Structure formats: C-alpha cells, structure tokens
Amino acid sequence: xxxxxxxxxxxxxxxxxxxxxxxxxxxxxxxxxxxxxxxxxxxxxxxxxxxxxxxxxxxxxxxxxxxxxxxxxxxxxxxxxxxxxxxxxxxxxxxxxxxxxxxxxxxxxxxxxxxxxxxxxxxxxxxxxxxxxxxxxxxxxxxxxxxxxxxxxxxxxxxxxxxxxxxxxxxxxxxxxxxxxxxxxxxxxxxxxxxxxxxxxxxxxxxxxxxxxxxxxxxxxxxxxxxxxxxxxxxxxxxxxxxxxxxxxxxxxxxxxxxxxxxxxxxxxxxxxxxxxxxxxxxxxxxxxxxxxxxxxxxxxxxxxxxxxxxxxxxxxxxxxxxxxxxxxxxxxxxxxxxxxxxxxxxxxxxxxxxxxxxxxxxxxxxxxxxxxxxxxxxxxxxxxxxxxxxxxxxxxxxxxxxxxxxxxxxxxxxxxxxxxxxxxxxxxxxxxxxxxxxxxxxxxxxxxxxxxxxxxxxxxxxxxx
Amino acid sequence: xxxxxxxxxxxxxxxxxxxxxxxxxxxxxxxxxxxxxxxxxxxxxxxxxxxxxxxxxxxxxxxxxxxxxxxxxxxxxxxxxxxxxxxxxxxxxxxxxxxxxxxxxxxxxxxxxxxxxxxxxxxxxxxxxxxxxxxxxxxxxxxxxxxxxxxxxxxxxxxxxxxxxxxxxxxxxxxxxxxxxxxxxxxxxxxxxxxxxxxxxxxxxxxxxxxxxxxxxxxxxxxxxxxxxxxxxxxxxxxxxxxxxxxxxxxxxxxxxxxxxxxxxxxxxxxxxxxxxxxxxxxxxxxxxxxxxxxxxxxxxxxxxxxxxxxxxxxxxxxxxxxxxxxxxxxxxxxxxxxxxxxxxxxxxxxxxxxxxxxxxxxxxxxxxxxxxxxxxxxxxxxxxxxxxxxxxxxxxxxxxxxxxxxxxxxxxxxxxxxxxxxxxxxxxxxxxxxxxxxxxxxxxxxxxxxxxxxxxxxxxxxxxx
Numbered sequence: 044x045x046x047x048x049x050x051x052x053x054x055x056x057x058x059x060x061x062x063x064x065x066x067x068x069x070x071x072x073x074x075x076x077x078x079x080x081x082x083x084x085x086x087x088x089x090x091x092x093x094x095x096x097x098x099x100x101x102x103x104x105x106x107x108x109x110x111x112x113x114x115x116x117x118x119x120x121x122x123x124x125x126x127x128x129x130x131x132x133x134x135x136x137x138x139x140x141x142x143x144x145x146x147x148x149x150x151x152x153x154x155x156x157x158x159x160x161x162x163x164x165x166x167x168x169x170x171x172x173x174x175x176x177x178x179x180x181x182x183x184x185x186x187x188x189x190x191x192x193x194x195x196x197x198x199x200x201x202x203x204x205x206x207x208x209x210x211x212x213x214x215x216x217x218x219x220x221x222x223x224x225x226x227x228x229x230x231x232x233x234x235x236x237x238x239x240x241x242x243x244x245x246x247x248x249x250x251x252x253x254x255x256x257x258x259x260x261x262x263x264x265x266x267x268x269x270x271x272x273x274x275x276x277x278x279x280x281x282x283x284x285x286x287x288x289x290x291x292x293x294x295x296x297x298x299x300x301x302x303x304x305x306x307x308x309x310x311x312x313x314x315x316x317x318x319x320x321x322x323x324x325x326x327x328x329x330x331x332x333x334x335x336x337x338x339x340x341x342x343x344x345x346x347x348x349x350x351x352x353x354x355x356x357x358x359x360x361x362x363x364x365x366x367x368x369x370x371x372x373x374x375x376x377x378x379x380x381x382x383x384x385x386x387x388x389x390x391x392x393x394x395x396x397x398x399x400x401x402x403x404x405x406x407x408x409x410x411x412x413x414x415x416x417x418x419x420x421x422x423x424x425x426x427x428x429x430x431x432x433x434x435x436x437x438x439x440x441x442x443x444x445x446x447x448x449x450x451x452x453x454x455x456x457x458x459x460x461x462x463x464x465x466x467x468x469x470x471x472x473x474x475x476x477x478x479x480x481x482x483x484x485x486x487x488x489x490x491x492x493x494x495x496x497x498x499x500x501x502x503x504x505x506x507x508x509x
Numbered sequence: 510x511x512x513x514x515x516x517x518x519x520x521x522x523x524x525x526x527x528x529x530x531x532x533x534x535x536x537x538x539x540x541x542x543x544x545x546x547x548x549x550x551x552x553x554x555x556x557x558x559x560x561x562x563x564x565x566x567x568x569x570x571x572x573x574x575x576x577x578x579x580x581x582x583x584x585x586x587x588x589x590x591x592x593x594x595x596x597x598x599x600x601x602x603x604x605x606x607x608x609x610x611x612x613x614x615x616x617x618x619x620x621x622x623x624x625x626x627x628x629x630x631x632x633x634x635x636x637x638x639x640x641x642x643x644x645x646x647x648x649x650x651x652x653x654x655x656x657x658x659x660x661x662x663x664x665x666x667x668x669x670x671x672x673x674x675x676x677x678x679x680x681x682x683x684x685x686x687x688x689x690x691x692x693x694x695x696x697x698x699x700x701x702x703x704x705x706x707x708x709x710x711x712x713x714x715x716x717x718x719x720x721x722x723x724x725x726x727x728x729x730x731x732x733x734x735x736x737x738x739x740x741x742x743x744x745x746x747x748x749x750x751x752x753x754x755x756x757x758x759x760x761x762x763x764x765x766x767x768x769x770x771x772x773x774x775x776x777x778x779x780x781x782x783x784x785x786x787x788x789x790x791x792x793x794x795x796x797x798x799x800x801x802x803x804x805x806x807x808x809x810x811x812x813x814x815x816x817x818x819x820x821x822x823x824x825x826x827x828x829x830x831x832x833x834x835x836x837x838x839x840x841x842x843x844x845x846x847x848x849x850x851x852x853x854x855x856x857x858x859x860x861x862x863x864x865x866x867x868x869x870x871x872x873x874x875x876x877x878x879x880x881x882x883x884x885x886x887x888x889x890x891x892x893x894x895x896x897x898x899x900x901x902x903x904x905x906x907x908x909x910x911x912x913x914x915x916x917x918x919x920x921x922x923x924x925x926x927x928x929x930x931x932x933x934x935x936x937x938x939x940x941x942x943x944x945x946x947x948x949x950x951x952x953x954x955x956x957x958x959x960x961x962x963x964x965x966x967x968x969x970x971x972x973x974x975x
Contacts, residue, residue, distance in 0.1 A: 048665065048733075066765045067733070068936050086764075087732025088665055116936040118765075143765075144907075144937035152935055169928040170935065172731035181732060185667040192658055199514065199554055201651040206966040207673065207717075207740050208686075208755050210973045220674075220688050220710070222717065224744045227687070227696060227704045238693045244686070244744055244754070246971035251673075251688065258966060258975060265638035266553025266647060267514075267533070274673050274739065278690045278710055288710070289674050298552075299532045299584075299609075441610075462635040462975055469618055469636065470534050470582040471610035500672040500724060505712035507676045509724060509928055 050088035053131055057123045064120040065093060065135065066143075068173060071156055072111045080108050082140070084119060087172075090179055090326035094126065095119045097137040107142050112149040113156045114173065117142055161496050168500050168509050176335070179327035180497050183320055184485050190319035191272060191293055191481075194312050200268040200295060205255030207274065210247040211459065218278035219250040220288075251276035256294050256476065257410070257463055260439060263296035263474050264466045270295040272481075280504050284493040287482060289502040296476035302412075302421040302438045305475040306398045309425050309434050310351045312479075313396070317343040320488055336490025342429055343488065349395045356380075356402045356419070359388055366392065379406045382431045389426040397426045409453050410463075412438035412473075413445055423477070430487045436477025443467040516554035518599055523589045530586040531559060531601065532609075534639060537622055538577045546574050548606070550585060553638075556645055556792035560592065561585045563603040573608050578615040579622045580639065583608055627962050634966050634975050642801070645793035646963050649786055650951050656785035657738060657759055657947075660778055666734040666761060671721030673740065676713040677925065684744035685716040686754075717742035722760050722942065723876070723929055726905060729762035729940050730932045736761040738947075746970050750959040753948060755968040762942035768878075768887040768904045771941040772864045775891050775900050776817045778945075779862070783809040786954055802956025808895055809954065815861045822846075822868045822885065825854055832858065845872045848897045855892040863892045875919050876929075878904035878941075879911055889943070896953045902943025909933040 047056075047063035057063055067086030074080045078099035083092035097108050097119075111117065121135035128134075146152050153167045154174060164171040171177040192202065208222050224244040225231065231242040240248040255271035262269040271294040279286060295312075297305060321328060321343055331339040363374040363384050368391075372381045380399075389397050404413060404420040411420035425434035440446045446467055450457055457464065485497040495501035500509050513522075513529035523529055533552030540546045544565035549558035563574050563585075577583065587601035594600075612618050619633045620640060630637040637643040658668065674688050690710040691697065697708040706714040721737035728735040737760040745752060761778075763771060787794060787809055797805040820828075829840040829850050834857075838847045846865075855863050870879060870886040877886035891900035906912045912933055916923055923930065951963040961967035966975045 050665070066938075068731070087667070087734070114936040116938045143939075144933075144935075146936055147934040154935075169727040169931060170731075172728045178732060181667055181669070181728065184670075185662075188668050189658060189662050192655060196651075196655050199516070201553070201647055202654050203647070203965055204650075204740070204757055206755065206968060206973070206975070208742075208968050208973050209975070211975065218690065220690060221693070222686050222688060224684065224686060225693075227689075227691075227693075230693060244746075244970060245968070245973040247973065249973050261635040261975075262638045262647065262965065265534070265636075266644060268553070274670070276674075280710075289672065291670055465635060467610075468613040469610075469620075470580040470612055472532075472582045473609075499669055499728065502672060502674050502711070504710060507672070507674050507711040507713065507715050509672070509675070509677065509727075 048088040049084065049086045049091070049093045052093050052123060052133055052135070053089065053091055055133060059123050059125055059133075061123050062120065062138070063123060063135070064118055065095070066118045067116070069111050069113055069115045069117060071113060074109060080104070080111075082108075082111060082117070082119070082137075084117060085178070087178055090175070090182075090330055091131060093133070093135060094128070094131065095121055095135040095137045095140070097140055101137065101140055103140065103142075108140050111142065112146050112152070114146040114149075114152055114154055115142060116144040161493060165495060165501070172499075175330065176491075179330050180485065180489055180491060181499075182327050183324050183489055184497060186320050186324045187316050187485060187488060188272070188481070190316040191312070193319075194315045195270050195295065198268065200270050201262070201266055203255070203259050203262045203269045203271055204273060205252070205258040205271050207252055208245070208249050209252045210245060210249050219253065220276050220278045222249045222251060253277060254292065254294065254478065256296065256478065259294060259296045259476070260463070260466060260474065263298045263476070264470070264472060267298040268295075282504055284495075285483065287494055287498065287501055287503060290494070290498065291481035293479045293481055294476060296474060298472045298474045300438075300475045301473060302400060302423055302436075302475055305436050305438075305477050306351070306353065306400070306423055309398070309436065309477050309479075310396075313425075314347050316484070317347050317488070331489045338429065339488070339490040346396055346427065351396045351398050351425070352393045353398045353400060354388070354393075355400055359384075359399055362392060363387065377403045377405065385424070385426045385431040386428075389431070390428045394428065396428065399424045399426060407437070409449050409455060410437075410439050410446075412440045413449070421475070427487060430483065433483055433487060434477050434479045436475065438473065438475040441467060441471045441473050443471065514554040515550065515552045515557070515559045518559050518589060518601070519555065519557055519597055521599060525589050525591055525599075527589050528586065528604070529589060529601070530584055531561070532584045533582070535577050535579055535581045535583060537579060540575060546570070546577075548574075548577060548583070548585070548603075550583060551644070553644055556641070556648075556796055557597060559599070559601060560594070560597065561587055561601040561603045561606070563606055567603065567606055569606065569608075574606050577608065578612050578618070580612040580615075580618055580620055581608060582610040627959060631961055631967070638965075641796065642957075645796050646951065646955055646957060647965075649790050649793050649955055650963060652786050652790045653782050653951060653954060654738070654947070656782040657778070659785075660781045661736050661761065664734065666736050667728070667732055669721070669725050669728045669735045669737055670739060671718070671724040671737050673718055674711070674715050675718045676711060676715050685719065686742050686744045688715045688717060719743060720758065720760065720944065722762065722944065725760060725762045725942070726929070726932060726940065729764045729942070730936070730938060733764040734761075748970055750961075751949065753960055753964065753967055753969060756960070756964065757947035759945045759947055760942060762940060764938045764940045766904075766941045767939060768866060768889055768902075768941055771902050771904075771943050772817075772819065772866070772889055775864070775902065775943050775945075776862075779891075780813050782950070783813050783954070797955045797957075804895065805954070805956040812862055812893070817862045817864050817891070818859045819864045819866060820854070820859075821866055825850075825865055828858060829853065843869045843871065851890070851892045851897040852894075855897070856894045860894065862894065865890045865892060873903070875915050875921060876903075876905050876912075878906045879915070887941070893953060896949065899949055899953060900943050900945045902941065904939065904941040907933060907937045907939050909937065
C-alpha cells in the first residue's frame with residue numbers, strides 16, 4: 044500500500060485494483076439510502092477532489108464516517124476503481140477511513156461549503172487556501188513564478204536579490220515606509236531638535252524599497268543579463284482593486300540593449316508564462332474560465348497568437364483625439380494617458396496587446412534615456428486588453444552628460460546619485476529594462492478582479508492582519 | 510555576423526573562422542612589441558574572459574585600442590580562432606574594436622586590476638559585481654536559487670509569498686524592525702500619552718517579518734506541500750560574519766509529515782542543490798576551490814556521497830561530555846549547544862552532516878511538537894562540517910490541547926494566536942517543516958567567509974548604503 048497524492052490517483056498513475064492511501068481534507072460528504080457515503084477529499088495537488096466510496100461495513104461508519112463534515116482531515120485507504128459517475132475517471136473504494144482532525148463546531152466553521160464572497164474570504168486569509176478559488180490561485184501563482192524564473196534562467200539571466208531596506212529614495216517613486224528601531228516614546232534628537240537618525244539601526248533614515256531597478260542596474264553593468272523578483276512597497280493611501288502596499292515585482296535589466304530589445308523581451312516573457320500556465324494548470328484555468336471570467340483562457344490564447352502592436356505615444360494621442368469617442372479625461376500631447384485611453388487603444392482600436400513607446404520626457408522618470416527629438420524618452424508601456432498597463436520599461440540614460448543635465452533640470456542633487464553616476468563614469472553601456480507587477484499578472488491570468496485575492500496575505504491601508 | 514555571448518565563444522558554439530561580435534568590459538590589456546594588443550573581455554556569461562587579439566592595422570589602434578583600461582566597455586568583432594596559448598580553446602582575431610564607454614581617470618578607478626580585500630569591495634557594492642569573485646558568487650547564488658525552486662517544483666510544492674510586513678510578533682524570535690508612516694516629528698498620541706498606532710498606515714503597530722513559518726502553515730494545512738523563499742529580517746545588533754539584518758530564507762512546510770520526513774527532505778534538498786551547482790557552475794566552483802577555499806568542491810562531493818547521520822540531542826550531550834575535549838562552554842543536558850560543540854560533532858566525531866534531533870523543549874520555540882517523554886520536542890538542526898548549523902526545523906504541535914497548555918506555560922495570550930489556533934481547531938493535521946538561511950547556504954557552497962559578501966547589498970548595523 045502506498046501513500047498517493049490525489050493528482051496521481053485521478054491521473055491514472057495507479058492501476059485499477061491497486062490499494063492506496065490518500066491524505067487530505069473533506070470537501071463534501073453525501074450519504075445514500077443504501078448505506079454508502081461518498082466523500083470528496085482534496086489535498087491541494089490538483090483542482091479536483093477524489094471521491095471515496097465508503098460502505099457501511101467500515102467499523103467506524105456509524106461512529107465517525109457519517110459525522111464527517113467539510114474541513115475534517117482524513118486518511119482514506121482504498122482500492123482504485125473506475126468511476127461510474129461522470130467527471131472523474133477514477134475513484135476509491137474505501138477499506139479504511141481514519142479521521143485525523145475533526146472540525147470543532149461545524150455549524151460555525153468559517154469555510155462551510157457554500158458560496159462565500161471574496162471580501163468574506165479575505166477576512167479568513169488563513170483558511171481561504173482551503174477553498175476552490177484560493178487553491179486554484181495558489182497553484183497558478185506558483186506556476187507563473189516558476190515560469191518567470193525558468194524563462195530568465197534559460198536565457199542566462201541571473202536573479203539578483205536587490206535590497207528591501209534602503210537609505211536612498213533615489214527612485215522618488217512615491218510614499219515610503221520608514222524602517223526603524225528607534226524607541227518611539229523616547230526619540231533621540233539632534234541639537235536642532237530633529238530626530239537623530241544617526242542613533243537608528245542603520246545610522247541613517249531608512250525605508251522599504253519601491254523598486255530594485257537602480258540597484259539591479261549595477262549588476263547589468265557587469266553581468267549583462269539580470270533580473271529581480273522580490274517584494275516592493277508603496278505607502279500610498281489607495282484602496283483600489285489594483286493597489287497593494289506590499290507586492291512582488293519582476294524587473295529584468297539588460298546591458299547593450301535598447302528599447303526595442305526589451306519590448307521584444309517583454310512580449311516573449313508574457314507569451315512564455317501564458318503558455319506555461321495553459322499547459323501546466325489546465326485544471327485551474329478551466330475553473331477560472333467557468334466560474335470567474337469566461338475569457339480567462341481565450342484571452343491568453345489570443346495574446347500568445349498575436350504579435351504585439353508597437354505604437355508611438357504621439358500616434359496614440361492622435362488616434363485618441365480623432366476616434367470620436369468621448370473620454371472622461373481629455374487627451375493632449377504631453378499628458379499621461381488614463382486607464383480609459385489605454386483600454387480603448389488595446390481593446391477597441393487594436394484588439395491586441397500594444398507596446399506604447401516614446402513618451403514625453405516631462406511625464407517620465409529622471410533616469411529614462413532622452414530621444415534625439417529632445418522632447419521624448421525611450422520609455423514603453425505594455426497595454427493588455429482587459430487590464431490596461433501591465434508592464435512599464437525604458438532605456439536608461441547611460442550618457443553621463445545627458446544624465447547630469449537631467450538631474451540639474453529636475454533639481455536633484457548629484458551627490459545622492461553618486462553610485463548610480465559611477466555606472467556612467469566607468470565603462471558605461473546602453474541598457475534597458477522593465478518592471479512587471481507580479482500580482483497584476485496573476486490577476487490578469489486568472490480573471491480575479493481584486494489583486495488582494497491573488498496574494499496570500501494582502502497589505503493595504505489599515506490592513507496587515509495575520 | 511552575430512552577437513555572441515562569451516560563454517558560447519569559449520564553449521565552441523561558433524566554428525573557427527566565423528565572424529562574431531562580443532560585448533562586454535575589458536578585464537586586462539597587454540601589448541606586444543610586435544604591435545599587437547591582447548584584450549581580455551568579460552560579459553558575465555561565464556567565469557572566463559575571452560581574449561581578443563587586436564592588430565595594429567585597426568584604424569583606431571593607436572587612438573583608442575592601446576588606451577583601453579580595465580573596466581572600459583567595448584564591442585569587439587572578430588573571427589573565431591583556436592587559441593595558441595594555454596587556458597582557453599578559442600580566441601578572437603579582432604577586425605574591429607568599438608569603444609562604448611571609457612573609464613574616467615583610470616588611475617582612480619576603484620576596481621583597478623589588483624587584489625582588493627573583501628572589506629574594500631564591500632564599500633563599492635555597486636562596482637564589485639565586475640570582479641571575478643563577485644561575478645562567481647552571483648552566478649552560484651543564481652544557480653542555487655534556481656535549483657531550490659526546481660527541487661520543490663518537481664516535488665509538487667507550491668511557492669507561497671508570505672507577508673513581509675506583519676502586525677503579529679507571533680514568532681517572538683528576536684528584535685523587530687518597525688514599519689511606519691507616522692510623522693516622527695509630530696507623533697499622534699493616545700489619551701494615555703502613548704503613540705497612537707491607530708493613526709499609522711496599517712492602523713496597528715507593524716513590523717518586518719522574522720519568518721514566514723506561521724503564515725505558511727496555513728497553506729500547508731490546505732495544499733499539503735508548500736515553501737517560502739523570501740526576505741526576512743532581524744534587528745539584532747550583531748556584527749558577525751554570520752549575521753545580516755536582511756537575509757533570504759527558504760521554509761518548506763509539509764502536511765501529514767513528521768520530523769523524519771522533513772529530515773529526509775532537508776537531506777535530499779541539500780544534495781540536490783549541491784549537485785546542481787557542481788554540474789552547472791563548474792567554472793566558478795573551480796575558482797572558489799583554487800582561490801578561496803580548497804575544500805569548496807570536495808566538501809560538496811562529500812556531502813552528496815554520504816548519508817546524513819541522525820543523532821539524538823541526548824546522545825550528543827553524552828558524546829560531548831565523554832570525548833575528552835576541552836570546550837569553552839561546558840555541556841550539560843538542557844543547555845543549547847554552541848558552535849564549537851556542533852562543529853566537533855560534525856567535523857571530528859562523525860565527519861559528515863549530522864541531523865541532531867529531539868532537543869529539550871525549554872530551549873526551543875513554543876510551536877514545536879512535544880515528544881511523549883514530556884521533556885523533549887521534535888526539533889532538528891542540520892549541522893554541516895565546516896559551518897555548523899545550516900538548517901533548523903521541527904514538527905509543529907498540531908494538538909490543540911497540547912498547544913494551549915504550552916501557551917499557558919509560557920504565558921503567551923491565546924487571543925494573539927487565534928488564527929494559528931484555528932488550524933488546530935479545524936481539520937488539524939500533523940505537519941513539519943524547516944528553515945534554511947539562503948546566504949549561509951551560498952557561503953557554505955562558495956567557501957566565502959563573510960555572508961556580507963554573498964548578498965548583493967548587505968544590511969547590518971549602521972550599514973544600508975546603496
């Protein structure tokens with residue numbers, strides 16, 4: 044007799060008649076009048092539960108089996124049989140049902156077998172992994188993360204763990220979380236009466252990172268092809284379905300690359316991970332297509348099958364101005380595009396992912412490479428139908444004189460960028476990269492609307508439970 | 510003509526006579542009296558640099574080629590030739606040398622081609638990736654991380670990104686970093702005059718996590734086989750070669766597993782990743798064995814070839830007491846073992862990795878499963894020759910009554926563990942797991958003495974630069 048994972052039982056890895064034990068949790072139990080119980084058990088190895096048929100001859104049938112409720116943990120031993128019912132090919136004819144853990148007061152068990160709202164499930168983030176949807180999200184999320192690592196590994200990119208705690212706000216990308224060990228009730232002060240961060244753990248004011256990009260550039264300028272995959276933070280007071288205070292980012296950075304190179308890399312990466320998830324998680328994707336978003340599978344197939352359309356920001360503005368559609372926000376050259384514009388372009392105008400390029404420099408970050416027109420920078424956004432911006436990237440300004448000019452224009456002090464400037468002083472190379480918010484990717488793939496439901500323990504304003 | 514990565518040129522992927530371009534940075538340049546320059550170029554794709562032979566017929570030979578210094582970035586086009594010198598099989602006969610980026614004032618270039626101390630290199634964490642040792646560490650680190658993910662993926666473990674910011678100090682494992690957006694110069698106070706964390710971003714006092722274990726248990730109790738791989742934090746004022754304020758941890762957690770199961774998993778995992786690094790990074794490992802630690806390769810081979818020795822804590826104490834060796838710290842049953850004891854056991858007594866099990870419960874964490882003797886818990890440490898403890902793990906107390914008793918004994922409030930207790934109230938299962946500090950693993954594999962040199966941007970007291 045061997046321990047079997049349910050995926051292998053349902054996948055036909057065991058011969059009919061073979062005796063195996065499965066270990067997991069009861070999803071449902073149904074009793075027939077003939078004195079047989081049908082118990083569905085899941086163990087997380089795949090979307091489906093396996094059905095065990097427990098006859099009333101089992102010596103604990105009356106005392107235990109008919110008392111099993113959703114969430115009880117069990118070890119069920121039985122012989123593999125072809126399933127008479129539809130759905131699964133195999134089931135177990137139980138010869139022993141061992142109850143490992145009961146559910147205390149089944150009537151109040153928070154994960155009782157009925158439809159729960161996503162908001163409700165979020166409040167039970169420690170129990171929601173037991174639900175169909177949370178299990179499916181977890182497996183798809185895992186599959187996507189593995190595919191991302193594999194994609195880069197196959198292309199000889201090295202994973203770089205850029206720092207989480209940083210003393211530089213070099214990105215200037217938004218509100219920061221402070222990291223400190225100072226005693227808040229007895230703060231050390233300088234002679235000027237300010238908080239004396241020299242006394243703090245790092246001897247300086249320290250924050251949680253908003254991006255690993257500037258750090259990972261130092262590795263691109265030595266090892267050529269690198270990427271980050273780690274948590275990043277935004278202390279923004281945004282309570283939306285697209286924002287988290289803590290989220291994971293993927294940021295490849297490539298030496299000797301220009302914007303076209305990383306646009307190609309972004310397209311290849313998205314297609315690669317979409318193919319992986321369709322091939323490896325067909326069971327979970329079928330669930331998402333059936334229950335969450337009927338386009339879940341076809342949307343990915345569509346992206347895989349089509350070339351991404353490249354479009355200049357300037358052309359996009361013209362298209363939006365002349366399309367005859369009324370937008371909430373007006374469009375003019377020099378302003379940032381809103382979600383409604385991005386979605387119009389991707390969904391209605393082109394009907395495919397768009398790589399929008401060469402944005403006005405005044406609406407983009409200081410490190411982006413200036414184009415020869417003096418007005419735009421080599422920046423791109425990848426806009427996907429159904430979600431809008433999913434990737435943002437750029438070529439980086441590698442020319443020291445141009446970079447210094449930009450710092451001056453923006454009133455940024457050179458001293459604070461001394462190590463970043465060193466990359467331009469010593470063997471500078473053209474380089475480019477992009478950033479992809481991992482949770483937005485998981486939301487896009489699964490069709491789950493709120494990104495708080497695609498990360499195990501979401502953090503947002505007033506919420507860091509568990 | 511094609512762009513070639515240096516790994517492929519040296520690996521013989523291009524035919525002799527074929528024209529290729531390599532892109533990278535100059536490691537060294539040497540000129541012969543005959544008017545030929547030998548330029549070594551690295552691009553990070555492998556340990557070795559490729560040699561380009563540049564003749565004085567090149568039209569920029571006098572104006573540029575002979576002025577190239579370490580760190581300059583170049584694109585060199587040439588024909589692949591068999592190398593006359595020893596070391597490499599192939600070299601390039603350069604037909605064009607394009608200088609992409611000069612080194613400003615080569616005399617002061619911090620990465621000049623001489624031997625630098627590790628301490629010196631740490632001060633230039635943005636430039637040290639260009640050195641041989643830092644490049645080799647980066648590739649080995651990447652290889653180990655990939656192997657860890659692959660190991661778990663092949664065994665159907667799911668990667669769970671447990672939260673970085675947490676409001677629970679449930680682990681009680683040490684000093685915490687506070688995460689806050691409160692205005693330090695104008696702290697909101699409660700009526701009692703305490704800091705009012707209700708006004709803070711998360712509406713509560715929040716910290717950086719010290720471990721994902723308790724969180725990941727919630728996923729093990731639903732999906733059976735899971736693991737974390739992410740950053741964790743310790744605000745300890747320890748300036749040692751084995752401590753970092755920010756480091757990466759790997760924490761598998763397995764449902765229906767006992768201590769023996771995860772001891773086996775730990776052994777399998779270490780052997781798997783060691784095999785991977787010997788097979789995939791032979792070039793870098795040869796460097797470590799030659800220049801950093803002559804045991805670097807043989808140590809791994811030894812671990813791979815031998816079964817880990819299982820030993821009870823109680824037996825270990827007896828061995829240490831009777832071995833006749835003088836230790837700085839005396840040994841008696843009930844005290845924690847010191848590094849000197851661990852190393853004696855692994856290096857001198859056994860000469861192989863040891864899995865030390867069943868520690869006195871009073872020196873171990875509250876969540877560990879009590880053994881039937883009432884005195885010990887099902888905890889283990891994996892002790893490796895040459896480094897001491899590398900992995901710590903345990904079976905978790907899954908019995909609610911036993912767990913509650915332990916909380917009471919330790920004076921810990923049940924309310925704070927309500928979600929953790931829920932796992933024991935609803936379909937509890939035996940489960941076990943372990944934790945592995947990733948940087949300690951990289952240090953062990955490479956032989957690099959200080960773990961600050963195996964993470965890109967180390968964080969320690971008074972140091973969070975870059």
